[in-house]
Amino acid sequence: MNSTHLAHPLPTTNRFSFPRSTRPQHPPHSISFRTRPAPFHIRSALNGTLSDTTSVAMSLYDLLGIPETGSLLEIKQAYKQLARKYHPDVSPPELVEENTQRFIQVQEAYETLSDPRRRALYDHHVASGLHLAFAARRNGRFDEEMGDRFEWKDRWESQLSELKRRSVQKESADGMSWGARMRRERNGVQ
Amino acid sequence: MAEPAYTVASDSEAAGEDKTSSPLPEIAIGIDIGTSQCSVAVWSGSGVELIRNTRNQKLMRSYVTFKHEIPAGGVSNQLAHEYEMLSGAAIFNIKRLVGRVDTDPVVHASKCLPFLVQTLNIGVRPFIAALVKNMWRSTTPEEVLAIFLIELKTMAELRLKRPVRSVVLTVPVSFSRFQLTRVERACAMAGLQVLRLMPEPTAVALLYAQQQQNAHENMSSGSEKIAVIFNMGAGFSDVAVSATAGGVSQIKALAGNAVGGEDILLNTMRHLLPDMDSHFSTRGIEEITRMGLLRVATQDAIHKLSSQSIVQIDIDLGGKKICKVLDREEFEQVNREIFEKCESLIKQCLHDAKVEIGDISDVILVGGCSNIPMLQKIVTGVCQKDPYTGINPLEAAVRGAALEGALASGVNDPFGSLDLLTIQATPLSIGVRADGNSFIPIIHQNTTTPVRRDMIFTTVHDNQTEALIIIYEGDRKSVEKNHLLGYFKITGIPPAPKGVPEINICLDIDASNVLRAFAGVIMPGAQNPAAPVMEVRMPTVDDGHGWCAEALNATYGSTLDLVTVQKKGAH
Numbered sequence: 058m059n060s061t062h063l064a065h066p067l068p069t070t071n072r073f074s075f076p077r078s079t080r081p082q083h084p085p086h087s088i089s090f091r092t093r094p095a096p097f098h099i100r101s102a103l104n105g106t107l108s109d110t111t112s113v114a115m116s117l118y119d120l121l122g123i124p125e126t127g128s129l130l131e132i133k134q135a136y137k138q139l140a141r142k143y144h145p146d147v148s149p150p151e152l153v154e155e156n157t158q159r160f161i162q163v164q165e166a167y168e169t170l171s172d173p174r175r176r177a178l179y180d181h182h183v184a185s186g187l188h189l190a191f192a193a194r195r196n197g198r199f200d201e202e203m204g205d206r207f208e209w210k211d212r213w214e215s216q217l218s219e220l221k222r223r224s225v226q227k228e229s230a231d232g233m234s235w236g237a238r239m240r241r242e243r244n245g246v247q
Numbered sequence: 248m249a250e251p252a253y254t255v256a257s258d259s260e261a262a263g264e265d266k267t268s269s270p271l272p273e274i275a276i277g278i279d280i281g282t283s284q285c286s287v288a289v290w291s292g293s294g295v296e297l298i299r300n301t302r303n304q305k306l307m308r309s310y311v312t313f314k315h316e317i318p319a320g321g322v323s324n325q326l327a328h329e330y331e332m333l334s335g336a337a338i339f340n341i342k343r344l345v346g347r348v349d350t351d352p353v354v355h356a357s358k359c360l361p362f363l364v365q366t367l368n369i370g371v372r373p374f375i376a377a378l379v380k381n382m383w384r385s386t387t388p389e390e391v392l393a394i395f396l397i398e399l400k401t402m403a404e405l406r407l408k409r410p411v412r413s414v415v416l417t418v419p420v421s422f423s424r425f426q427l428t429r430v431e432r433a434c435a436m437a438g439l440q441v442l443r444l445m446p447e448p449t450a451v452a453l454l455y456a457q458q459q460q461n462a463h464e465n466m467s468s469g470s471e472k473i474a475v476i477f478n479m480g481a482g483f484s485d486v487a488v489s490a491t492a493g494g495v496s497q498i499k500a501l502a503g504n505a506v507g508g509e510d511i512l513l514n515t516m517r518h519l520l521p522d523m524d525s526h527f528s529t530r531g532i533e534e535i536t537r538m539g540l541l542r543v544a545t546q547d548a549i550h551k552l553s554s555q556s557i558v559q560i561d562i563d564l565g566g567k568k569i570c571k572v573l574d575r576e577e578f579e580q581v582n583r584e585i586f587e588k589c590e591s592l593i594k595q596c597l598h599d600a601k602v603e604i605g606d607i608s609d610v611i612l613v614g615g616c617s618n619i620p621m622l623q624k625i626v627t628g629v630c631q632k633d634p635y636t637g638i639n640p641l642e643a644a645v646r647g648a649a650l651e652g653a654l655a656s657g658v659n660d661p662f663g664s665l666d667l668l669t670i671q672a673t674p675l676s677i678g679v680r681a682d683g684n685s686f687i688p689i690i691h692q693n694t695t696t697p698v699r700r701d702m703i704f705t706t707v708h709d710n711q712t713e714a715l716i717i718i719y720e721g722d723r724k725s726v727e728k729n730h731l732l733g734y735f736k737i738t739g740i741p742p743a744p745k746g747v748p749e750i751n752i753c754l755d756i757d758a759s760n761v762l763r764a765f766a767g768v769i770m771p772g773a774q775n776p777a778a779p780v781m782e783v784r785m786p787t788v789d790d791g792h793g794w795c796a797e798a799l800n801a802t803y804g805s806t807l808d809l810v811t812v813q814k815k816g817a818h
Contacts, residue, residue, distance in 0.1 A: 133471055137495045144668055145697060145758030146654065157697050157758050164695050 117166040117179065125180070129171060136167040274656045275413035275442045276403050277450075277648025280395060282342040282482030282507060283615055285309045285322070286645040287399045289407065290653035294664070295646045298406045306641060308332070310339035311394045313377040313384050322398035333361045333539025335378030335532065338391050340509060342419075343482045345388035345433075346426030349373040353505045359513055359527065361535045361542065370794050378535065392433035400437060415443045415652040417450050417644045419483035420503025420674045423720050423730035424762060425786050442655040444760070446674055448476040448487030449498050450647025451613055451638065453669050455489070456496035457650060458637055460666065472608040473499075475630050477593055478644065479616035481508040486593050488600035494667045500600035500693045501674040502592050508549075508616045511582050516545045518581045519560065519569055526564075537564045552578050553618045579621050590625045597629070599693050604631050613640040671696050677754055677762065679704075680717040680726045681809040689754045692722055696760060701753035704809040710742040714750055715799065715807035716766050718785055731796050733787030736807065737766050739778035747771065750809060762786075 118125050121135040141147060143163060148156040169175045276289045276298075284306045288297045297305040300322055308321035314336045332339065340360055347354050349366035354373050357364045363383055365374040376383035396414075403411045418430060427444050434441050445453075455474050471492040478485045485503040489496050517523050520541060527538045544562045551558045552575050562569040579586065597604070610630040616622055617640040627633055639646075653665055660666075672695050678688035681704055690700045706714065714737050721729025740748050753765040767780035788795060 133490075133492070137492050137497070140495055140497075140670055141493075141668055144670060147668055148758075153758055161697060161699065164698075168695075 116183065117170055120162055120166040121170065127170075132167065132170050136163065136171070139163045273409065273412065274658055275415050275652035276400075276411055277415045277417075277645050277650070277652045278396070278399055279417045279447070279450075279645035279648060280342060280392065280399075281309055281480050281615070282340050282509065283309055283480065284641070285395055285399060286642065287403050288642075288645045288649035289403065290649055290658060290665075293662075295649045297642060297645065298403050300402050308339070309341070309395060310337045311341075311386075311391045312337045313379045313386070318386075318394055320394045320398045322395065322402055333535070333542060335362055335530075335535040338362055338375065338377050338386060340482065341388045341391040343505065343507075343509065344373065344375065345392060346423070346429040347373070356510070356513065359516070359523070359538070361538045363530055370797070378530075378532070381532070389429055389433045389436065392430065393436035396434060396437035396439055400439060412438070413440045413442050413652070413656065415445060415648045415655060416441060417447045417648050418444045419505070420446045420448065420485040420487070420501045421483060421505055423675065424677075424732055425720075425730055425788060428786060443651055445648055445651055445669075446485065446487065446501055446503070446671075447480075447483075447644045448478045448485045448501070448613075449489070449496075449669055449671060450645075450651060451476045451478060451611060451643045452487055452489040452491070452496045452498065452647070453650050453667060454638060454643055454647040455609070455611060455635075456491045456494055456669075457664065457667055459491055460494040461664065473602055473606050474609045474611060474635075475593065475597065475602075475607055475626075476611045476613065477589070477622075477626055478614040479507060479589065479622060480614040481616075483507050484589055484592055486596035488596055488602055495670065496668070497670040497695075498672040498693075499602065500596050501672060502596035502599065503674060504588065504592060506585055506588050506592075510585050511616070511619075512542070512545055512549065514582050514585065515549060515573075515578065516541055519545060519562075519571060519573075520564075520567075526567075533565065540564060541569075548573055549578070549619075553620060575620070582621075586621050586625060589622060590629060593626065593629050604629075607632055609635040611635045611638055611643070613638065613643040615641065671760070673698075673756065675720045675730075676722050677718065677720045677732070679752055679809070680719060681811050683805075683808070684726055686719050686721065686724060686726045686729050687811055688722075689752065690756065696756045697758050699753060699755040701751055701765075703812040704750045704752060705746050705812050706740065706743075706748055706750070707745055707805065707808045707810050709745050711745065711748075711807070712740045712742060713738045713807050714740065714809050715803060716752060716764065716781075716809075717796070717799065718754075718764055727796065731788055732762070732785045733764075733783065734795070734799065735764075735766075735781060735783050735787070737768060737778060737781055740768050741770055741777050743770065746810075748777070749812065 116125075118127065121127075121132060121139065123131050123135050127135075140160065140163065143156040143160040145153045145157045145160065169179055274290050276287055277295075278287050279285060285308075286297060286306050288295050290296075299305050300307060310332055311318050311320045312331075331337070340357060343353055343357055344364070348370045349372065350368050350370050354364065354366055357373075358366070362378065363374065363376040365376075367374075372387070374385060375387065376385040378384075400411050400414075414434060416430060416434065418427060422430075430444060431441050452474060455476070459472060471490050474489050474491060476485075476487045476489065482505065483503060484506050485501070487501050488499045490499055491497070520526060523541070527534045540562055541564065544560055548558045548560050552573070557572060557574045560569060560571045560573055607630050610626055610632045612623060612626050612634040617634075623634060650665070650667065651669065653660075654667060658665060672693045673690055674692065676686075676688035676692045677690045678686055681687045687702070689702050690698060694700070704714075715734060716737060717726070717734040718732040719726050719729040720732050723729050737750065740750075747770070749769045749771070751765075751767050751769065755763045755765065757763070762785040764783045764785055765780060766783075767776040768778045769775075770777050
């Protein structure tokens with residue numbers, strides 16, 4: 058196999074694109090997690106337009122659905138609970154893309170808040186009114202030096218998402234690989 | 248299995264093909280291909296079942312003999328005698344060789360095996376061959392792996408009475424993404440679709456999470472258990488630290504190296520026959536037989552030293568006789584370096600996981616070497632806890648893989664035995680070459696996946712219009728010591744003084760563990776990228792990649808170099 062995925066300029070269609078997923082598209086599987094209902098406000102927050110986070114100001118605490126006074130134990134529990142909900146491994150195929158985004162945000166929030174030093178820094182910045190709510194950075198990383206790059210990064214990230222969205226769309230349009238198409242055609246002949 | 252089904256699918260449809268088109272919700276099997284032994288298991292509806300071969304074995308030797316026109320593996324083939332494996336016609340320990348080039352020290356250590364491993368030290372794949380009717384029959388690690396896989400697949404199909412297509416395979420932590428593509432290729436050759444490649448200790452962590460879930464069904468799932476898993480087989484050592492609560496196994500850190508029982512064996516063989524290498528420098532049938540005799544006798548002595556403190560060794564190597572009494576203390580002294588490496592690997596993993604010794608709930612020791620008293624002593628010493636006894640050390644990895652196979656196939660268990668999830672982490676850092684010959688990580692080791700991280704770089708020359716993006720994986724400072732995954736060039740950078748264009752490199756690992764690299768250029772003040780954004784799926788390199796890095800350096804020097812703008816990454 059030529060494993061090189063040739064890079065392609067953005068606007069051209071690309072028939073060599075690889076399937077995004079190494080998992081089969083099986084029917085939505087329902088893994089019977091004993092779901093404990095999440096507090097109402099996380100639900101509503103997360104069901105909001107996540108793809109447009111720049112317009113929703115959400116703190117890392119909101120993201121995990123815990124109060125700002127939440128203990129480390131609460132943070133860990135909230136994280137594991139949300140992971141069971143949004144981790145791509147337990148998401149139905151049609152939600153994998155969206156849930157992966159959410160899982161990454163939850164993960165970043167957890168990483169900041171479960172580290173006492175980073176949590177203190179985050180709290181300090183929020184308290185001093187700096188615009189460092191989660192929504193400011195789509196990838197949610199908490200890093201002091203990044204402030205002046207936010208605007209640029211947002212632009213950048215939206216480009217990447219667009220690129221990724223297109224390649225996903227393209228793939229789902231084709232639905233199958235070259236080999237699979239060839240085989241189907243071959244079988245059709247028989 | 249009278250007719251070994253040795254068919255190799257077209258190579259052009261390997262790894263990436265067909266993964267989305269299978270509509271069957273069949274349960275994927277779990278396979279553990281060890282350096283020395285392999286096994287296969289499947290979720291049977293109520294639990295994990297290890298599948299036995301026609302000789303009623305659950306664990307089979309990982310070897311392929313090329314005695315006849317059609318090669319046969321250890322699953323279907325019964326050797327008349329252990330020594331037959333050492334006649335030169337059998338290829339084994341192949342997991343240590345897959346995806347490695349002939350400059351790799353692990354390949355050099357494999358030259359003591361009783362078949363041909365020849366190296367030219369130029370960065371290409373080693374020449375591996377079996378002695379068939381006094382002639383060298385060459386093979387590749389992928390071919391040998393594919394033969395086992397076909398046999399294991401056939402065995403599972405016989406038992407399950409249905410075709411088996413998808414598989415979860417366990418892999419060593421230290422495998423690079425390039426090596427993983429070789430494993431995927433072997434699976435494709437065997438007609439198996441890879442649902443997951445799971446680092447071995449994470450499969451064990453999943454099994455542990457299930458046991459904890461079952462044991463504490465009625466308890467609050469809030470209590471988090473920290474488990475340290477140390478897996479040492481014939482070829483590799485792996486460590487994982489996991490935090491488990493309510494069926495979710497979160498991998499906090501991974502560490503691994505290519506140190507295994509094979510190294511203990513070689514050390515001990517050299518101890519018994521100090522001029523072993525000169526003894527066996529030629530590969531005649533005589534030398535191979537003698538090497539085989541020494542290997543079997545030493546292996547036997549090491550096994551005995553696990554239960555007794557002293558062993559008598561008598562070997563007749565043609566003209567040379569070895570008669571020696573080896574005690575456990577001497578054995579431990581001979582292998583002191585290896586045991587020290589194991590100890591530091593565990594300590595490093597605990598450090599990376601930011602876990603205090605006092606927080607450890609369980610220590611799990613698995614793999615073929617787990618019965619070596621010294622290893623038990625080390626693990627107990629470092630973690631201040633006696634090893635966990637609820638897991639069969641030789642079956643743990645394959646059982647975990649079978650669980651993951653059921654999970655990844657979307658199986659629903661009414662009793663909640665499959666309410667499980669593994670949150671994986673990257674075993675190695677991934678980054679690019681920049682600031683001269685430095686490796687600049689973008690996604691750090693032990694980062695939870697899926698993940699997306701980016702970093703900004705800039706040009707090193709005035710009016711530099713092109714830049715070479717070279718992606719590496721590993722944890723060493725200089726690029727040469729890491730694994731090359733691939734490279735591509737971005738062109739069309741507008742002429743500007745050095746340091747002005749901003750080159751953003753983004754690495755993305757998606758839900759299926761596929762790595763993609765994105766690169767784009769932005770000029771200060773501009774709204775849009777100055778050149779089309781490149782998206783490349785990694786790895787792109789193929790065999791002989793050892794040449795690539797040197798060739799790139801010789802051709803381009805520093806003309807297409809990059810430097811970091813924002814040195815500070817995520818951590």
